[in-house]
Amino acid sequence: MLTSYIDIKSHLTALFTQAVNQVAAETTDIAIEMERPRDAAHGDYACSVAMKLAKALRRNPRELAVLIQAALPASDLVEKTEIAGAGFINVFLQAKAHQQVVPHILQLGAQYGCSQLGAGKKVQVEFVSANPTGPLHVGHGRGAAYGASLANVLAAAGYTVAREYYVNDAGRQMDILAISTWIRYLALCGESVTFPANAYQGDYVTAMAQTIFELHADRYQRPAASVIAQVPDFEKEPDAHLDRLIANAKELLGADYHYIHDFVLTEQLGDGRNDLHEFGVEFDEWFSEQSLYDSGVVQRTIAQMEENGHIYTQNGAKWFRSTHFGDEKDRVVLRENGQYTYFASDIAYHINKLERGFDWMIDVWGADHHGYIPRVKGALQALNLDPDKLTVALVQFAVLYRDGVKASMSTRSGEYVTLRDLRHDVGNDAARFFYVLRKSDQHLDFDLDLAKSQTSDNPVYYIQYAHARICSVLAQWGGDTAALADMDCSVLTSRYELDLLQCLAEYPGVIEMAARDLAPHVIAYALKDTAAALHTYYNAEQFLVEDTTIRHARLALITATREVLRSGLTLLGVSSPAQM
Numbered sequence: 001m002l003t004s005y006i007d008i009k010s011h012l013t014a015l016f017t018q019a020v021n022q023v024a025a026e027t028t029d030i031a032i033e034m035e036r037p038r039d040a041a042h043g044d045y046a047c048s049v050a051m052k053l054a055k056a057l058r059r060n061p062r063e064l065a066v067l068i069q070a071a072l073p074a075s076d077l078v079e080k081t082e083i084a085g086a087g088f089i090n091v092f093l094q095a096k097a098h099q100q101v102v103p104h105i106l107q108l109g110a111q112y113g114c115s116q117l118g119a120g121k122k123v124q125v126e127f128v129s130a131n132p133t134g135p136l137h138v139g140h141g142r143g144a145a146y147g148a149s150l151a152n153v154l155a156a157a158g159y160t161v162a163r164e165y166y167v168n169d170a171g172r173q174m175d176i177l178a179i180s181t182w183i184r185y186l187a188l189c190g191e192s193v194t195f196p197a198n199a200y201q202g203d204y205v206t207a208m209a210q211t212i213f214e215l216h217a218d219r220y221q222r223p224a225a226s227v228i229a230q231v232p233d234f235e236k237e238p239d240a241h242l243d244r245l246i247a248n249a250k251e252l253l254g255a256d257y258h259y260i261h262d263f264v265l266t267e268q269l270g271d272g273r274n275d276l277h278e279f280g281v282e283f284d285e286w287f288s289e290q291s292l293y294d295s296g297v298v299q300r301t302i303a304q305m306e307e308n309g310h311i312y313t314q315n316g317a318k319w320f321r322s323t324h325f326g327d328e329k330d331r332v333v334l335r336e337n338g339q340y341t342y343f344a345s346d347i348a349y350h351i352n353k354l355e356r357g358f359d360w361m362i363d364v365w366g367a368d369h370h371g372y373i374p375r376v377k378g379a380l381q382a383l384n385l386d387p388d389k390l391t392v393a394l395v396q397f398a399v400l401y402r403d404g405v406k407a408s409m410s411t412r413s414g415e416y417v418t419l420r421d422l423r424h425d426v427g428n429d430a431a432r433f434f435y436v437l438r439k440s441d442q443h444l445d446f447d448l449d450l451a452k453s454q455t456s457d458n459p460v461y462y463i464q465y466a467h468a469r470i471c472s473v474l475a476q477w478g479g480d481t482a483a484l485a486d487m488d489c490s491v492l493t494s495r496y497e498l499d500l501l502q503c504l505a506e507y508p509g510v511i512e513m514a515a516r517d518l519a520p521h522v523i524a525y526a527l528k529d530t531a532a533a534l535h536t537y538y539n540a541e542q543f544l545v546e547d548t549t550i551r552h553a554r555l556a557l558i559t560a561t562r563e564v565l566r567s568g569l570t571l572l573g574v575s576s577p578a579q580m
Contacts, residue, residue: 005104008097008505009034009045011077016047016089019071023064027056034091036506040495043082043090044097044502050087061087098501099489102553105504105560106485113508113567117515118159124353125151127364128276129166132268133177134202134416136275139366139397141419142444145435145573146395147364148281149520152571157515162358165283166349169265170290171342175246176200177268178261182220182249184209185260189221193228196245198238202416208267212260220260222252275420279428280573289345298340298348301383302333305347310382325378328371347379350390360389362518367394367441393518398435398444426451432573433460436520454580456535459528463565464577466531466538470562471578473543477555484556491553496537500561503530507564511571520572527568534561 016032030052034045050068054061065087072081077097082090105112127147130140148163155161168174180199184206187193195201212220227248234241250257269286276282292298302318305311310321316336320343323330333344353361365372369392377387399406400417423431430451437459438444456462474481492501503526510526513519543554566576 005100006077006097007508008077008093009509011075012045012047012091015072015075015078016049016068018073019068020049020053022071023067024053024057027053030056036502037090040499042084042088044093045091046084047089047091048087050089054087065089095493095498096490098498098505099492101501101505102489102492102556102560103485103487105563106481106556109563110567112563113511114156115158115508115512117157117512118154120160121158121359122160122162122357123154123360123362124162124164124356124358125154125362125364126164126166126353127151128272128281129168130272131168131171131173132265132272133173133200134204134268136272136419137416138400138419138422138446141279141422141431142398142435142440143364143366143395144276144279144281144419145432146393146440146520149432149436149523149572150362150364150393150518152573153511153514153520153523156511156571159360159515162285163283164285164287166287166289167269168289168342169269170288170293170345172246174261174265176242177205177264178257179242179246179249180205181208181212181264182253182260183227183245185212185220186222186224186227188213189218191221191224191227193224194234196234196238196242198242204268204271208264211267212263220253220256226252275418279419279423280432287349289349292345292348292352293340297352298345301348301351302340302344305333305379305382308382308384320375320379320382322375322378325381326374327378331375343375346376347383350376350380351383351385354385354389358389360391363390363392364440365392365394367396370394391518393440395440396443398446400446400448402448422446429464429574430458430460433463433524436572437524439519439521459524460574461580462535463527463531463569464575465580466534467562467565467569467576468578468580469538470534470558470565473558474555474562475578477544479555481555481559484552484559487552487556488549489553489556491550492557494541496533496540497554497557500530500533500537500557503533504560504564507568523568523571527565527572530561530564530568534558534565 012034013032020027020030020032030049032047032049034047037043037046050065051061053064057064062083065083069081069083069089077094079092079094081092084090125147128136128140128144130136136144151161151163177200183193183195183199188209227245229248231244231248232240253260273286302311305320306318310324311318311333312321313319317332318334319330320333321330331343332341333347334340350361373392377390380387380390400422402417426448434446434451435444450458454461492498507526510522514522541554543551543558545551545554569576
């Protein structure tokens with residue numbers, strides 16, 4: 001049976017709402033926010049509603065603060081309130097307001113912090129979705145860590161979450177990878193074809209060519225002269241040069257071209273799957289772009305846009321009037337050669353998502369795709385659909401510095417640092433945590449030395465060490481932690497204990513904030529604060545003292561702390577070691 005628990009922020013918000021309604025009943029749209037002061041001397045919470053109200057009523061904020069303070073209903077959880085500065089109302093809580101969180105956490109266990117914020121809402125989070133044209137690099141890793149953590153946070157906030165990877169298996173980039181591999185294969189067969197500088201250069205391409213040669217010998221060999229027939233000069237027309245090579249390959253190989261194409265797709269997609277699985281990133285669906293064409297969704301979508309009057313023809317191509325929806329210029333959806341563009345299949349993909357019943361679509365894109373947002377949302381509008389059902393979370397690519405030198409990450413040139421290399425270097429935990437330590441749309445320099453260090457400067461080590469310290473104390477005690485749920489916590493009154501208790505009490509609000517703002521980094525910061533409070537407490541107090549009441553209360557507190565640290569780390573995809 002759960003003990004009665006009062007959420008402090010909600011309780012205080014209700015008190016201030018009653019007071020404001022009494023002071024200014026005509027004002028109902030003022031947001032009441034309870035913030036934690038930086039200086040503990042200013043109380044446990046501070047409310048700035050008097051200053052917000054002053055603007056609306058054109059009155060002195062400090063005078064309004066006095067009136068609101070006087071109108072606050074009595075609460076046995078509030079010790080006192082004070083007015084500070086221009087009109088802040090600082091709230092000082094009774095110790096029992098903090099203490100009640102310990103039995104609450106111990107009774108809820110892993111469910112502590114979860115909420116019903118998104119109950120009944122089906123959300124799809126689509127992330128990574130890198131072209132399967134080479135190994136995932138450290139830039140992709142940030143999108144993977146962010147998307148996976150965000151999906152976990154949304155699930156904890158009550159949403160029904162589907163995690164999806166969109167496989168671009170129908171476009172030009174896959175043809176470029178296929179031709180790159182085939183040219184390397186031809187070299188193994190003794191055919192000399194100059195390798196284009198704008199083809200994929202990495203060692204993995206040569207490795208795939210070697211595998212095909214070992215499996216099939218010269219089955220796919222064709223004369224070099226036929227391969228390069230009518231190919232434009234590379235220096236003058238590099239893209240046309242590559243496109244003609246692809247066209248020649250398709251003509252010369254016929255049905256065998258599909259084997260080369262499918263082989264390189266399967267190899268690189270499989271490598272990406274394995275890499276992400278080892279990174280702790282899983283998907284419910286790997287969605288094929290090609291399936292949109294096979295099922296006719298792309299054709300049907302463009303036809304509907306044309307019927308709605310948002311498509312026009314110019315120079316043999318079909319264009320979407322995306323400028324009517326806030327884009328900087330109109331966009332081609334069907335080329336003059338009869339090939340649909342990436343944009344056309346992207347529109348169809350989002351239609352497919354809505355047809356699958358998702359209430360909310362969250363796309364995690366690289367920050368360099370910010371200009372793509374208005375055209376996709378505009379396409380939804382053109383189809384009489386709600387563009388607000390799509391949210392795009394932008395992620396800046398992480399930049400890795402090795403010995404002070406920026407590492408290149410170009411998959412065409414083959415000069416890149418793979419996600420697998422990074423994981424093997426610093427470990428999954430450090431990689432997952434460092435990737436979400438900053439707001440997703442902020443630039444991130446990945447400090448390898450810090451990520452590998454075992455010091456308090458390394459945030460993931462610092463948090464995991466706090467968890468391990470708790471496990472060590474509980475192991476020394478040797479008792480049953482389940483029995484701690486009913487302990488008397490009224491003796492937890494020191495400043496160290498109250499600071500730690502407040503961190504624990506705020507954890508559910510942190511999860512909801514992370515879900516509302518699509519910001520898992522706030523959990524990382526909350527974990528750092530909680531770990532800091534634990535370490536300070538650990539260094540200041542003894543836990544295994546003679547007094548049974550104090551000992552059990554302190555053990556209950558650190559057990560509750562362990563639960564919160566473990567919960568937060570799990571949401572971020574980081575392990576919680578019992579020993580360091």
